[in-house]
Amino acid sequence: MALLEVRDLTVVFQRKGxxxxxxxxxxxxxxxxxxxxxxxxxxxxxxxxxxxxxxxLLPKRGAKISGTVKYDGTDLLKLSDKEMRxxxxxxxxxxxxDPLSSLNPVVPIGLQxxxxxxxxxxxxxxxxxxxxxxxxxKVGIPDPNRRLKEYPHQLSGGMRQRALIAIALAxxxxxxxxxxxxxxxxxxxxAQILSVMKELVQDLGTALVMITHDLGVVAGLxxxxxxxxxxxxxxxxxxxxLFAEPRHPYTHGLLASIPRLDAAxxxxxxxxxxxxxxxxxxxxxxxFAPRCPNALDVCVQVTxxxxxxxxxxxxxxxxxVPGTPAAEEVPV
Amino acid sequence: xxxxxxxxLVQLVGVVLVLSLLLFAWMRLxxxxxxxxxxxxxxxxxxAAELTxxxxxxxxxxVQYIKFLGRxxxxxxxxxxxxxxxxxxxDIFLQRFPATIELSFFAIVIAIAIGVPLGYLxxxxxxxxxxxxxxxxxxxxxxxxxxxxxxxLKDAASVGLGLxxxxxxxxxxxxxxTGFFTLDGVLTGxxxxxxxxxxxLILPSIALATxxxxxxxxxxxxxVLDVLDEDFVRTAEAKGLTAQLIRRRHVLRNAMLPVVTTxxxxxxxxxxxxxxxxxxxxxxxxxxxxxxxxxxxxxPVLLLLIIMATIVYVVVNLLVDLSYALIxxxxxxx
Ligand SMILES: Nc1ncnc2c1ncn2[C@@H]1O[C@H](COP(=O)(O)OP(=O)(O)O)[C@@H](O)[C@H]1O
Ligand code: SF4
Ligand SMILES: [Mg+2]
Numbered sequence: 208m209a210l211l212e213v214r215d216l217t218v219v220f221q222r223k224g225x226x227x228x229x230x231x232x233x234x235x236x237x238x239x240x241x242x243x244x245x246x247x248x249x250x251x252x253x254x255x256x257x258x259x260x261x262x263x264l265l266p267k268r269g270a271k272i273s274g275t276v277k278y279d280g281t282d283l284l285k286l287s288d289k290e291m292r293x294x295x296x297x298x299x300x301x302x303x304x305d306p307l308s309s310l311n312p313v314v315p316i317g318l319q320x321x322x323x324x325x326x327x328x329x330x331x332x333x334x335x336x337x338x339x340x341x342x343x344x345k346v347g348i349p350d351p352n353r354r355l356k357e358y359p360h361q362l363s364g365g366m367r368q369r370a371l372i373a374i375a376l377a378x379x380x381x382x383x384x385x386x387x388x389x390x391x392x393x394x395x396x397x398a399q400i401l402s403v404m405k406e407l408v409q410d411l412g413t414a415l416v417m418i419t420h421d422l423g424v425v426a427g428l429x430x431x432x433x434x435x436x437x438x439x440x441x442x443x444x445x446x447x448x449l450f451a452e453p454r455h456p457y458t459h460g461l462l463a464s465i466p467r468l469d470a471a472x473x474x475x476x477x478x479x480x481x482x483x484x485x486x487x488x489x490x491x492x493x494x495f496a497p498r499c500p501n502a503l504d505v506c507v508q509v510t511x512x513x514x515x516x517x518x519x520x521x522x523x524x525x526x527x528v529p530g531t532p533a534a535e536e537v538p539v
Numbered sequence: 540x541x542x543x544x545x546x547x548l549v550q551l552v553g554v555v556l557v558l559s560l561l562l563f564a565w566m567r568l569x570x571x572x573x574x575x576x577x578x579x580x581x582x583x584x585x586x587a588a589e590l591t592x593x594x595x596x597x598x599x600x601x602v603q604y605i606k607f608l609g610r611x612x613x614x615x616x617x618x619x620x621x622x623x624x625x626x627x628x629x630d631i632f633l634q635r636f637p638a639t640i641e642l643s644f645f646a647i648v649i650a651i652a653i654g655v656p657l658g659y660l661x662x663x664x665x666x667x668x669x670x671x672x673x674x675x676x677x678x679x680x681x682x683x684x685x686x687x688x689x690x691x692l693k694d695a696a697s698v699g700l701g702l703x704x705x706x707x708x709x710x711x712x713x714x715x716x717t718g719f720f721t722l723d724g725v726l727t728g729x730x731x732x733x734x735x736x737x738x739x740l741i742l743p744s745i746a747l748a749t750x751x752x753x754x755x756x757x758x759x760x761x762x763v764l765d766v767l768d769e770d771f772v773r774t775a776e777a778k779g780l781t782a783q784l785i786r787r788r789h790v791l792r793n794a795m796l797p798v799v800t801t802x803x804x805x806x807x808x809x810x811x812x813x814x815x816x817x818x819x820x821x822x823x824x825x826x827x828x829x830x831x832x833x834x835x836x837x838x839p840v841l842l843l844l845i846i847m848a849t850i851v852y853v854v855v856n857l858l859v860d861l862s863y864a865l866i867x868x869x870x871x872x873x
Contacts, residue, residue, distance in 0.1 A: 264776055295779035303777075308770040313867055314793050322788070323778040360867040374778065 208280065209237035210414050211382055215274035215423045218256050218438075222269055230256045232438035232489055233274070236431075240381065243408065243415040245425040245446070247461070248435035254418045257435075260284075261416075262301055271416055278382070297327040299436040300480075302404075304387040306367035310359035316343075317355030324394070327378045342373040346403055365396035372404060379411050386418045387469050401428060421463055426450060434458045437488035440513075441518040454519065454526040456501045470511030493524065501525045540864065540871070544857065551853045558849055563604050564710050566838050572596070573620040576835040594620065607842075616843045621835025624656045626665065628839040631828060632847060637718035639824035643809045645740050646747035647802065654752045655798065658759025659791065665764060673756065680753030684714065685812045689746035689819035696742055703739045705821050747812045751805040758801045762794035769793070797869055803859030810848050 218231040231253040238244045246254050259265045261276050263283060273391050276283045278298060283291065295301075303309045311319060320342060321335035329339060336355065343351035346369040359367055368388060375383055385404065389397035405428060408415045417428055423431055425446065434442040434457065442455035453459040460479040479498060488494035492507040499506065503525050511522045574590045575582060581706070591597050595606065610617070611726040616628040623631055661670040697704035716723045721740070724733025766772065767790060775789045814826035825844055864870045 262777060264773060292779045292781065295777055297779060301777040303770060303774065305770060309774045309792070311771040311775070311789050312869060313796075314788060315868075318788075322780060322784065326778065326780055326784075351789070360869050374774075 209277075210240045210242075210279060211238040211416075212277040213237070213257075213261065213274070214277070216257060216260060216276060217273045218253070218265065219271045220259050222268060227271075229488075230438055231260065234435070234438070234440055235274075236412055236433050236443065238382065238416060239518065241408075241412045241414055242431065243405075243417060243429045245429035245432040246416060246418045246435060247420065247422060247425055247432055250436045253433060253438040254420075255386050258301065258386050258416065258418055261384065261461060262299060263288075264293060264295075264301075286446075293327075294426070296323045296375075296380070297378045298380050298382065300378070300380040300383045301369050302368070302375045302383065302385040302388045304356070305391045306364055306371055307359060307391075309371055310367055312359055315356055315358055316362070316370055320377060322356070323374055323377050338377070339373075342377055343370065345407065346370070346373045347399075348373075359391075364392050365400060368392060368396075368400050369403060372407065376407055376411065376413065380413060382414045382416070383408060384416045384418070387420070388417075397424075414480070422450075434461070439489055439494070439522065440520065441495070441522045444518070448519060452529045454521055454529070455523050456499045456525075456527055457495050459527045459531070460500075462499075464498045485496065493522075501527065540861070544861065547853075547857050547860075551785055551850065551857075553850065554853060555846055559608075560575055560604060561599060562845055563607065564600060566836075566841060567596075567600055569836065571836055573836045573838060576621055576837075579625070598660065617839030618831075619837055619840045622831045622838030622840045627809050631840055632825065632843055634718070635825045635828050636847075638720070638822055639810075639813050639817070639826055641719055641721060642740065642743055642747060642822060642824060643806075645744035646812075647751055649744055649748040650751035650805070651802065653748075654755030655759050655791075655795075658756045658798075659763050659786070659794075661756070661760045662763035662767065663704055670760075670871060674760070677756045679751040680749045680756075683749065685746060686815040686819055689743070689816055692742045692746050693819060695708050702742055704742070705739070734816065737873075743816050743822060745811065746819070747816045750808055750812060753804075754801060754805060754808075755798060759794060759798050760767055762797045763790060764792045773818045792866065796863065799859055799863050799866065803856040806852050806855040810852065 212236045216231055216234045217229065220227075220228045220230055232256055234253070236244060236246075245250055248254055256265070256472075260270075260272050261283065263286070272284060274284070274343060278294070283294070285292070309311065310316070312420050317336060319337055320339035321330075321332060324330045324338055325332065325337040328335075339355055340351045348354050348366055348369050354362065354366070354370075361369075362370065372388075383404075384401050388404065389400050392400060401424060404415070407413070415428075417424065419425060429446050432444060432446050433440045434449075434455060436457050442449065442453070442458045449458065450462065453462050457479070464479060492505075492509060493499070493502070493511050495503045496506040501523075509524070511524045513520055513522050573594060574587050574596070576592065578586055589596075589872050595603060598606075607617070614629065616632075618629055619622075619626050619631055657673055659671045693704045696702055716726050720736035722735050724730060724736060772785065772789055774786045779791075810826070813824065814829050816822070817824045817826035817828050825848070828840060829844050831837070832844065
């Protein structure tokens with residue numbers, strides 16, 4: 208049985224005086240124990256909302272959540288606030304995008320690590336401090352005893368994110384969700400943070416949901432990849448399959464728009480035209496149609512259904528034929 | 540931190556000097572003066588001239604000011620001409636200061652003890668009936684004049700609840716140690732005296748607390764709303780911490796930063812509010828002396844009391860800034 212089973216997860220934001228907004232629209236995916244699964248897509252496609260819904264961290268008012276999120280067979284969406292508090296930090300850990308704002312500026316790093324140990328592992332403050340030092344050591348923070356006494360503003364960006372990873376993994380959760388953990392960091396630090404995470408989840412046997420807009424991150428990390436567009440999964444496949452043979456025009460476009468080391472000098476990157484808009488994107492046909500080089504007439508009339516194609520899920524009327532080079536400029 | 544404190548104290552000396560000069564000049568520009576106030580209807584030109592000379596008011600202002608400074612340096616702030624004629628201004632201040640401190644202290648404690656929790660609750664229930672109700676309530680709290688509320692409390696509550704309608708007078712039959720009625724009772728074990736003093740403080744401190752309460756409530760509410768949206772609160776939730784711990788360690792500790800500053804600034808409002816409150820409840824404090832001193836043009840007393848109020852204000856705000864640094868490591872470790 209999968210460790211995490213997300214089925215038809217839908218999140219609709221309803222604000223007074225505004226149209227309801229469907230940020231996540233029937234997302235399903237599984238995470239096996241110890242597996243790393245990617246959620247990939249441009250900004251605004253519903254990645255963070257998906258992760259917050261799994262963690263039970265969406266605002267109580269104004270967000271309507273449906274579907275199921277089964278963790279070890281229990282539907283997390285049905286748990287009470289108290290039951291969910293017992294699980295967060297213990298069974299599920301989460302790392303966020305901006306390490307500076309994600310740490311409390313007026314509480315020493317040490318206490319921000321120990322509080323989660325005291326809460327879920329029943330350690331005393333003293334025991335927790337020793338454990339916290341080991342944790343900082345493990346995530347590669349030099350001189351941990353000194354850092355425990357310091358405040359977030361005294362640490363570098365990379366060190367702060369390491370501390371947050373230590374916090375999220377402190378109780379050895381079976382699942383870690385990382386929401387763009389490297390986006391706010393210097394390029395040189397990004398690779399270090401990713402390798403620390405990779406090493407730790409492997410050591411602990413923790414499953415990882417890696418959320419990113421950067422296919423480069425996925426390439427070095429994920430077993431399976433879900434590509435999201437407008438709140439729906441448009442393509443899902445094992446990583447090597449997806450990279451070798453992207454079938455959805457959006458995935459194809461994303462791959463064409465990342466810089467490649469083996470590109471011939473002068474070869475142009477091909478960015479995807481346009482951007483996501485619309486509050487119920489999938490209501491009339493395919494949400495990607497306005498930007499899609501493969502679009503057919505049917506695309507704006509019939510919403511493409513999800514189809515299983517030899518271990519790959521695809522939501523497209525006219526998938527890319529394997530071997531097609533990146534599309535040239537698309538007339539808009 | 541130490542250098543900062545010293546710099547602020549040096550600034551304070553400058554402020555006091557400039558202020559005293561301005562006050563000195565301003566008082567002598569006021570219509571009337573101690574002479575006509577003292578003599579009243581019995582005034583004749585000869586008597587007035589004699590008294591003017593006796594008080595040294597015939598000399599040029601700057602000469603008077605220099606003399607004042609010289610005497611002040613030795614602790615002599617002159618003799619009262621209106622509040623308690625014949626007593627030294629310093630004695631009057633020392634006699635009356637404890638009552639005002641007591642009143643202001645209880646008022647600010649009430650304002651904090653009610654304003655902070657209510658502000659937190661209102662923020663947590665943003666947009667709910669409790670929030671709307673208390674926001675309107677705090678608006679009324681700011682808008683209603685202190686003396687009006689003081690009169691209402693005095694009449695309504697003292698009749699209805701049987702609380703004393705006047706502040707504790709100096710005639711109390713108890714051992715005096717510090718001059719603080721509430722504290723003296725505790726120190727000497729005369730508990731009935733402490734209780735009696737507290738009972739007399741209830742209505743005046745509530746009247747005085749309304750404006751600081753309303754301000755503290757609104758600042759707390761706004762600060763908590765800001766902090767609740769912060770990423771680190773989400774991190775704390777993601778750790779599964781209990782709601783109480785998140786409130787105390789993550790929300791309130793951050794939200795208190797602006798509130799602490801506000802509390803310091805409220806000392807000013809408190810001192811001016813004390814003038815009215817002491818008058819309504821006939822409390823023999825500094826505020827009452829200020830009011831009387833102004834009516835009777837009691838220059839030495841007015842000067843000393845206003846300068847002391849300024850010093851208190853500056854020192855309280857210095858303490859507030861220092862405690863701010865204590866809460867916020869970003870300032871402390873800079
Ligand atoms: N609390 C909220 N209320 C209303 N709309 C929201 C809220 N949170 C996110 N959204 C909207 O949902 C969409 C998806 O957001 P998000 O999941 O954060 O995207 P991303 O994939 O970049 O993480 C965005 O259009 C965003 O504006
Ligand atoms: S369904 Fe049509 S518009 Fe949508 S991605 Fe496929 S080809 Fe493009
Ligand atoms: Mg996001």
